Amino acid sequence: MECIFCSIISKNREAAYVYENDRFIAIMDKYPINIGHTLVIPKKHYHTIIDMPVNEVGMLFALTAHLAKAVIKAVNSDGFSIGQNNGEAANQIIPHVHVHIIPRFANDKTRWSSRRFMTFEQLQNVAENIRRYIEPIEIEELV
Template identity: 45%
Template structure:
């Protein structure tokens, strides 16, 4: 079985793209914990963050403020959580390094496992809105 994230990078799967540069992309999570839940991934395939050199780890995490700020502005979220899992025992579902940015809303609480899945039209609009805030 291939890597789902590599398939998004290769254009074989759809992804609601938020940001891209020569080394990374960011897109909406297909099974979000809450509205605006997004991922940042490196273009180069690494299964775990310990497989990357420290400079590349720094580069991927340096994108968090830019993308998180855009998500907060676009969604009206009050805060956000970060997640980064490594290996099956840590609940890493896709074996390609990724950082979760999960918007949090005071009115909703922060139940980690409750997921509200948007339809494709909602995701298209949301990704477009978030992109407009990335500077």
């Protein structure tokens, strides 16, 4: 079965388009958390964000920030959340990279899921473990 977003990109499935260029589309979420909930999607199919080249990730988030300005003006929101899930355990429902722009309103009662308390020592241990896996990267690669 074809990916839902790939079907939309190939015009085989309808969507309410907000924006399109040669690399990305932005559409309205069919099941929005709030009015104006927009999805920014690369046209090329990538399962998760770590499958994407770093420069494309940068372009995706630059476009997301640019479109967020228009979204918050259009719906007159008090703020916005940016969401991006990777993998089933992270609640990625459609296995094609996409970024959520979710307008937020003062009394919308939409909150992040549960959080946990960790001691500073626990945080330090996790940070140290993460640092072991960070691969070297040149700043030029991020431009």
